Amino acid sequence: MALTLYINIFINYANENNIFLFLQNTKKNIYVVCFSNGYIIMNLMLNMEDWKITPDDDLNPEELKQRVKYREMDADLLMGIKPKWAINIDEMYDKSGHPESGKYQFFECDVNKLIANADNLDLKFEKSLNGSWSDELRFLTTLDLWASGKPVDPPTISNEHSGKYSISDGRHRTVLSQYLGDKCIIISVPLFVSMR
DSSP, X not given: OXXXXXXXXXXXXXXXXXXXXXXXXXXXXXXXXXXXXXXXXXXXXXXXXXXXXXXXXXXXXXXXXXXXXXXXXXXXXXXTOOOOBOOSGGGOSSGGGSGGGSXXXXXXXXXXXXXXXXXXXXXXXXXXXXXXXXXXXXXXXXXXXXXXXXXXXXXXXXXEETTEEEEEEOHHHHHHHHHTTOSEEEEEEETTSOOO
């Protein structure tokens, strides 16, 4: 059973029994302190890395099949998958990010520089596939599309702050294209964001 479910059950129990919860979230840990009648009844630290792990047993048969397919795939075969970007509006899933919408432009971008200057890329692709299924599913769905020669929407870049950019859509696609050896990728940029 996933750790998240245990936490939700505990939070419901706490709410029903007048137990006050104090949660502090950092990038690596969640600190939980529980109070009842002015006394600390529980004090614990949960490692965020543990939350990012989805064991094989928690996956349904189709999900496990997809995970195992790429986990066991020959490294050369995996690296032979070439990213393909949907630059034709008819190929795009979200057509609002296409230049024909009048709100975006496409640019070719150095993927390593993009990743180095993005303020929200706290993930990476690992072939061992022993991490969070929510992240892995995004990676593997993209791999399935690229392996069959189908394009995916270019990542969308938004708001620049202090020299950094955010990838508002396509973080997993960006990281995966770098892993597969792409040097340049197509990105979709709102007209109001300046590219330097």
